[in-house]
Amino acid sequence: MTRQLTDSPVATAGTVTRDQRRGRWSARTRRDFIVFLALALPNLALIAVFTYLPLINNIYYSTLDWTLGSASATVVGFDNYINFFTSADAPKVLGTTAFFTVITVGGSMVLGLLVALALNSKVRGTTFARSAVFAPYVLSGVGVGLVWLFIFDPGYGVLSWLLRGIGQQSPQWINDPQLSLVMVITVYIWKNLGYCAVVYLAGLQSLPQDVMEAASLDGANGFRRFISMSVPLLSPTTFFLLITTMLSSLQAFDLIRIMTPLGNGTSTLIYEAYMQAFGAFNRAGYSASISVVLFAILLVITVLQVRFVERKVHYS
Amino acid sequence: MAINLGRRHFLGLAGAGAGAAALAACGGPTTGGGTGASGAADIDFSGVKPASSIDFWTNHPGKSQDVEKAIIEKFQAKFPDIKVNLITAGANYEEIAQKFQTSQAAKSALPGLVVLSDVWWFRYYTNGNIIPLDNLIKQLDIKVDDFQKSLVADYKYADKQWALPYGRSTPLFYYNKDHFKAAGLPDRAPKTWQEFAEWAPKLKASSGAQYAYIYPALAGYAGWTLQNNLWGWGGSWSNEWTINCDSPESVEALQWAQDSIYKDKWAGVSSKEAADDFAAGITSATIASTGSLLGVLSSAKFNVGVGFLPGGPKKETGVCPTGGAGLGIPSGVSKEVQLAAATFLKFMTEPENTAAFSAATGYMPTRTSADMTAVLAKTPQIKTAIDQLAVTHVQDNARVFLPGADQEMAKAAAKILTQQGDVKATMTELKTTLEGIYTKDVKPKLKS
Secondary structure, eight states, rough: HHHHHHTTTHHHHHOSSSSHHHHHHHHHHHHHHHHHHHHHHHHHHIIIIIIIHHHHHHHTTTTOOOBTTSSSSOOOOTTHHHHHHHHSHHHHHHHHHHHHHHHHHHHHHHHHHHHHHHHHHTTHHHHHHHHHHHHHSSHHHHHHHHHHHHHOOOTTTTTHHHHHHTEEEEETTSHHHHHHHHHHHHHHHHHHHHHHHHHHHHHHSSOHHHHHHHHHHOOOOOOHIIIIHHHHHHHHHHHHHHHHHHHHHOOOOOOHHHOOTTTTTTTHHHHHHHHHIIIOOBBHHHHHHHHHHHHHHHHHHHIIIIIIIIGOOOOO | OOOOOOHHHHHHHHHHHTTGGGGGSOOEEEEEEOOOOOOOOOOOOTTOOOOOOOEEEEEOOTTOHHHHHHHHHHHHHHOOTSSEEEEEEOOOOOHHHHHHHHHHHOOOOHHHHHHTTTTHHHHHHHHHHHHOHHHHHHTTTOOGGOOOOHHTTTTEEEEEEEEEEEEEOEEEEEEEHHHHHHHOOOOOSSBBBHHHHHHHHHHHHHHSSBBBBBEEOOOTTHHHHHHHHHHHTOOOOTTEEOOOTTTTTHHHHHHHHHHHHHHHHHHEESSHHHHHHHHHSBSSEEEGGGGGGHHHHHOOOSSSEEOOOOOOOOSSOOEEEEEEEEEEOOOTOHHHHHHHHHHHHHHHHHHHHHHHHHHHOOOSSSSSTTOOOHHHHHHHHHHHHHHHHEEOOOOOOOHHHHHTTHHHHHHHHHHHHOOOOOOHHHHHHHHHHHHHIIIIIGGSSSSO
């Protein structure tokens, strides 16, 4: 099933019957199709069983008043959704999710681009620097969270020690809900900017050098070349990063769970779903409805980005 | 048909797949029946033969893995026909509860015996996840009268016994003897918080520690330890099922706590674990579980003193809550497994085994006849914890019976103790939240 098939000269000539076309298709592609099925079906089956079936089940559970651990439940229709959107927690959770996502996506991408520019320069030690910048991205979120908790600890953390050295008290990073959010965002950006940096670095290195040199000959300085040439030419990379980092941020869980187990001030949609079902309340149906809300948001954002943002992307 | 599986479709599919929740992997409930309470009927175990193998789910409270293994080895020697598999089912009470409840939802892989904490067992009861032990107690002749009465009573509801005490603890008052001596204070815990408030400025001035006292970490069961303050001032989280955390007494108690941090500036709030902060010398005193005792004694580089929890202006004694974990038997396993699990439960809680467990962890012996002579000779501080049992107080319903109440209490405490929030308004808001939990999640499941 390729574009070449439908656009083939035989087809467009209109002189071949459907049966002939089918026979011709079978003759040309049967073996490829069998290989395709052999390779794709196991994966499609796995995706169906472990992604889409749970997704459908989850939508069904969201219509139940079900306490996790209870063998029975009551069908309540959209009550869980109504309860969530009319609860006092909903604005907090949605606001925290939006703030966390915007800052972590923006922070990771802007800092990632700056780091990529630095790494793109031809100076000694860039190979080591690239590895060092990327390393946090592949580290376990649990390990990263535990280490940073020690750094932020107001009692005996490194940060507290440094602040005491200049006569300052450490803020209550862990207990204060607002500072907790700042703490988790900081660590999240630190962990993920390496990913953005490496992807941007690949984008920078694939920029057409002849165009850049032509701009330079025309008198454009470095900043001008960056703003008027590099940034637009990097737009496919930016678009790709925007979607992947946004999806990732909306699903961030491990750092929040480890660094702020109470979720006080850091309860994003996914963490609220966890807390409602597993963390405290055992409201499995209600939690499922929050998961569906998150899914809908992810879907809408992705569709909007693909529909509208990509129009502004300049492919080289 | 032309298909262009390009970047757009790939990203679209990625977005679509991203929201699938893990919940859905669980087996689902049946619908149509009520969600009402359990109250499982008494099971007749006569003629039942114990299963040949059971799983014991534990989080090894108080780093008890080695002593649990040792007790299991003794059990195997005595009961070679019942194999006990020691399963680490979580790092704390919450994780073990998550695993237990997801197994309930999946209807598979349930253990024979499970560790259940003070705030979780009631949910298992209301969901029908555990069986009453009364018939097993009778059939296996488990000496319930020999258990510490207050600890057994914690698991009694609707005239049935739903669990037996295992790794049980109370909060203890820990103090740095060296700091107390340097400040010219008596070598004992304060009788009341008012007395400590008089000591605190001297302690802070002479010790060099950041705080004279540090409140336990809010994420680590603030609702548990703050009952001490509430009760001392004549308040509480609740009276039976009536939520009264916004009463003048409760508000006054928490206002005093807030003042100790912001006005008098001698107290702080632990970020992770108050026992660790205390052992590190950050504070001169704190409140932590008896289960932290051995850890503190081994890691502190100063002389550690322990005492009863201080009282308040309205109540000087009987202000210490019980806590910790018990052992329960799931309803979703066969009678044979339940009987084998009860046999093991009986053995685990025999006097010599509870003494061994206590010696290894600092948790309290659950049997009155446990010979603690050797344990006390080695760690005399444990005696304070045992003596304090006589003046313990059953916890407030709101804290132990309302799902998620502990987290809500911790959030309220965070607002008061770390953001200097208005105490009355915060407690009023908490009351509304707790009443909502009771009305929605508990009341419909209680037998009338």
